[in-house]
Amino acid sequence: MAVSVRDVARRRLGLVGAFSVTSDLYGYIYRDADGSVFGTLASSDLLPGSNRPVTRSLLRHLQTIDGTAFDMVLILVDHEDDYTGSVTLDQVTKVQYAVQVTRDLYAQGSVGVRRLVWQRIPQASAGGFAAIADRAEAKSLSDDWNGPGGGVDVFLVQSIGDADGWSNTPGPCDKNDTTDLSGAVLKVSGQRHITGILMAHEVGHYLGLGHTTSVANVMGDDSDGDGIGRIDDTSLALSASEGAMMRTHCSMS
Amino acid sequence: MPSIVNLPPERMSPARRLLRLARELSAEEAVPVLLSAASAPDASTADRVGALYALRTLSPPREDVLALVRDPQPQVRRAALAVIEQIGDQAALDALMTTQPLGDAASDRRLDLARALIAHRLGEDYPRLSEAAPLDRDLASDPGAVDLAFHELSSAETSARFASLVSGGYGLQPSPLAHRMTCARGEYVVFVARQVESDPDWVLQRPRLAAVVGYVLGGRPAVQFVVLSTPTGSGAGLEVVRTDGEVSYVGSVWPADGRLKFSVADVGRPGTAPTTVAGVLAPSIRLERGTTVAGGASGRQSSPVNPQ
Numbered sequence: 397m398a399v400s401v402r403d404v405a406r407r408r409l410g411l412v413g414a415f416s417v418t419s420d421l422y423g424y425i426y427r428d429a430d431g432s433v434f435g436t437l438a439s440s441d442l443l444p445g446s447n448r449p450v451t452r453s454l455l456r457h458l459q460t461i462d463g464t465a466f467d468m469v470l471i472l473v474d475h476e477d478d479y480t481g482s483v484t485l486d487q488v489t490k491v492q493y494a495v496q497v498t499r500d501l502y503a504q505g506s507v508g509v510r511r512l513v514w515q516r517i518p519q520a521s522a523g524g525f526a527a528i529a530d531r532a533e534a535k536s537l538s539d540d541w542n543g544p545g546g547g548v549d550v551f552l553v554q555s556i557g558d559a560d561g562w563s564n565t566p567g568p569c570d571k572n573d574t575t576d577l578s579g580a581v582l583k584v585s586g587q588r589h590i591t592g593i594l595m596a597h598e599v600g601h602y603l604g605l606g607h608t609t610s611v612a613n614v615m616g617d618d619s620d621g622d623g624i625g626r627i628d629d630t631s632l633a634l635s636a637s638e639g640a641m642m643r644t645h646c647s648m649s
Numbered sequence: 650m651p652s653i654v655n656l657p658p659e660r661m662s663p664a665r666r667l668l669r670l671a672r673e674l675s676a677e678e679a680v681p682v683l684l685s686a687a688s689a690p691d692a693s694t695a696d697r698v699g700a701l702y703a704l705r706t707l708s709p710p711r712e713d714v715l716a717l718v719r720d721p722q723p724q725v726r727r728a729a730l731a732v733i734e735q736i737g738d739q740a741a742l743d744a745l746m747t748t749q750p751l752g753d754a755a756s757d758r759r760l761d762l763a764r765a766l767i768a769h770r771l772g773e774d775y776p777r778l779s780e781a782a783p784l785d786r787d788l789a790s791d792p793g794a795v796d797l798a799f800h801e802l803s804s805a806e807t808s809a810r811f812a813s814l815v816s817g818g819y820g821l822q823p824s825p826l827a828h829r830m831t832c833a834r835g836e837y838v839v840f841v842a843r844q845v846e847s848d849p850d851w852v853l854q855r856p857r858l859a860a861v862v863g864y865v866l867g868g869r870p871a872v873q874f875v876v877l878s879t880p881t882g883s884g885a886g887l888e889v890v891r892t893d894g895e896v897s898y899v900g901s902v903w904p905a906d907g908r909l910k911f912s913v914a915d916v917g918r919p920g921t922a923p924t925t926v927a928g929v930l931a932p933s934i935r936l937e938r939g940t941t942v943a944g945g946a947s948g949r950q951s952s953p954v955n956p957q
Contacts, residue, residue, distance in 0.1 A: 425956050426956050471951050477954060477955045478957055479957075514954040515951035515953060516951060516952055517951055517952075521949070523754075524755040526724060527724040527728065529705075529731055529816065529892070530702070530816050530871040531651070531815070531864060531867060531871045532863070532871035532892060533871075533892065534866075535864050535866070536873065536891055536892070536893060536895075539920040539921065539922075539946065539948060540919065540920035540948050540949055542947075542950060542951065544950065544951070554724065555694075555695035555698050555699055555724075557699055557702030557703070557815075558651065559651035559652060559867075560653055562651055564834075564866070565650050568834065570943075572946055572947050572948065573944045574922045574948065575833035575835040575922055575941060576833070576834035577866065583695070585693065587656075587660070590656065594654060598652060607650060611655075616652055622868070623867045623868035623869070624651050624652070624653050624867065625652045625653070626654075627652055627654060628655045629656070
């Protein structure tokens with residue numbers, strides 16, 4: 397069935413008139429000095445959907461955001477727009493790459509990442525939250541800060557002492573519910589491709605997925621039952637049943 | 650739930666390789682490895698901070714960590730203070746008391762917490778961290794009110810839970826029986842100092858580190874709050890302080906009818922769920938009532954970016 401870019405953009409994102417496919421439809425609003433939205437790639441940086449460095453399918457993107465999808469609120473912790481905070485230009489393009497990896501992985505389960513809502517916690521207000529010590533500090537961060545609207549808050553920090561990412565399973569839709577972690581927290585100091593898998597993994601938790609016993613799955617290997625999901629470059633599979641589970645989360649529309 | 654990225658060593662930074670190596674060593678062997686990673690001038694800030702956080706449970710030499718409290722990088726300063734909070738003795742307190750302001754508000758708040766925490770652990774006077782008073786509200790009538798649930802852990806469970814604190818236990822000697830506290834969706838473990846139960850005067854006569862409260866996620870707790878008590882007349886004031894130095898709840902403890910009673914309530918800060926807890930600390934710990942309002946805490950709103 398034919399898919400109209402303008403039709404999907406209008407119905408799903410409220411875009412009318414002239415708009416940019418990259419910044420308005422995909423939500424990739426940053427470019428590095430070379431004009432790349434994904435920054436400087438390593439040889440191992442391949443998008444899962446195409447197995448090429450930067451090639452992405454517009455048709456698949458339109459299909460997924462026109463189906464059951466959610467908005468992602470990307471919160472850059474300790475960020476100033478002129479990059480005088482902790483977050484660098486290289487990191488924001490890395491986050492865009494990570495989102496595309498996440499989109500490619502979630503497409504396997506017919507789940508779309510529809511709108512990217514870019515937010516920041518200014519340096520003057522970020523306290524010590526750029527470097528998270530452990531799960532308790534991750535919770536303190538999500539207690540203190542909320543992104544707008546009904547999207548899933550994804551806090552992007554420089555480091556986490558006791559893991560590479562944290563999330564609840566499932567996460568709440570009421571961001572004022574501070575009795576438990578109310579967003580996914582992940583570090584952006586890793587490499588591009590693995591940061592994307594990490595993002596898909598943590599947001600996957602938020603959307604209701606638990607760990608698996610296969611490192612080949614996005615949700616990682618916890619076959620030793622210690623509660624820690626181990627992922628690597630090969631953690632790329634997402635099953636139809638996992639997609640179905642994610643689509644039941646309250647943040648989906 | 651937590652995730653760990655497993656990459657082959659050749660794809661890790663040198664400091665990251667040191668961190669991984671340290672996990673496979675005994676504490677005695679790991680400390681110098683982690684200290685070298687924390688102090689490495691060419692290591693990334695993330696790796697240096699990671700090494701320091703790993704040192705929280707390993708009792709590194711005090712002087713080496715104190716030197717990093719004055720590091721030019723604020724994240725390193727705060728991580729070094731997090732280590733000192735665990736191991737700090739009188740000499741560390743003396744050094745911190747003469748440390749000049751560190752230059753950023755978050756580090757200075759953390760410095761204040763480190764001083765207060767060590768002073769309370771040593772039974773020394775230290776000014777209260779906040780003048781905030783508990784909010785006096787009838788939470789039970791709020792439509793979103795949820796009762797807290799309190800469950801006594803066995804001695805074996807308590808020992809295992811305390812040993813599993815990823816943050817370290819702040820030098821507390823816990824009561825043999827800790828309590829699991831369920832707060833709507835959240836799960837916590839409350840470790841009260843063993844001296845509170847055995848000698849009520851202990852908490853009434855000197856400033857004390859009275860308890861630590863661990864937040865449980867991914868099967869293990871990490872301390873989110875430390876509870877500092879300060880004598881006030883016939884009782885003591887309580888400050889429940891988040892590990893970044895934010896005073897979140899305050900209250901008091903007082904003797905009554907041969908028991909030591911307590912109550913705390915939130916101070917109304919954004920992001921902290923409205924909560925009241927009251928009960929008995931001695932001769933045995935018991936929760937008499939606890940109420941929170943899930944969804945009742947409006948956190949601060951993040952700001953839109955303006956790409957440049």
